[in-house]
Amino acid sequence: xxxxxxxxxxxxxxxxxxxxxxxxxxxxxxxxxxxxxxxxxxxxxxxxxxxxxxxxxxxxxxxxxxxxxxxxxxxxxxxxxxxxxxxxxxxxxxxxxxxxxxxxxxxxxxxxxxxxxxx
Numbered sequence: 001x002x003x004x005x006x007x008x009x010x011x012x013x014x015x016x017x018x019x020x021x022x023x024x025x026x027x028x029x030x031x032x033x034x035x036x037x038x039x040x041x042x043x044x045x046x047x048x049x050x051x052x053x054x055x056x057x058x059x060x061x062x063x064x065x066x067x068x069x070x071x072x073x074x075x076x077x078x079x080x081x082x083x084x085x086x087x088x089x090x091x092x093x094x095x096x097x098x099x100x101x102x103x104x105x106x107x108x109x110x111x112x113x114x115x116x117x118x119x
Contacts, residue, residue: 004077008081011085012064012066013064015065016065017052017065017068018037018049028040028041035048035050055072069083
């Protein structure tokens with residue numbers, strides 16, 4: 001696979017959607033029943049504590065956060081692998097990282113940007 005190693009892919013596949021949501025989007029889902037949740041931004045996305053998910057809008061299903069980022073969020077495979085590994089503190093990228101769209105997991109504050117622009 002160009003761009004990422006088999007080890008990076010294996011590491012990324014270890015995170016399921018429930019774990020990803022707890023870490024990256026804890027305020028973006030609501031309980032639907034015992035162990036079942038619905039995404040607030042993608043109302044046709046439901047997932048369970050075991051990580052299994054269904055996106056009824058496109059009939060996509062999966063278990064991993066990797067599949068979710070690709071199928072629902074439209075992130076490329078390489079970017080999704082690298083983003084999940086960054087979140088997990090996992091495997092170092094095999095070469096220079098590609099640009100990843102900002103996610104709620106990233107710590108971005110306007111203070112640093114404004115302070116730098118004021119100089």
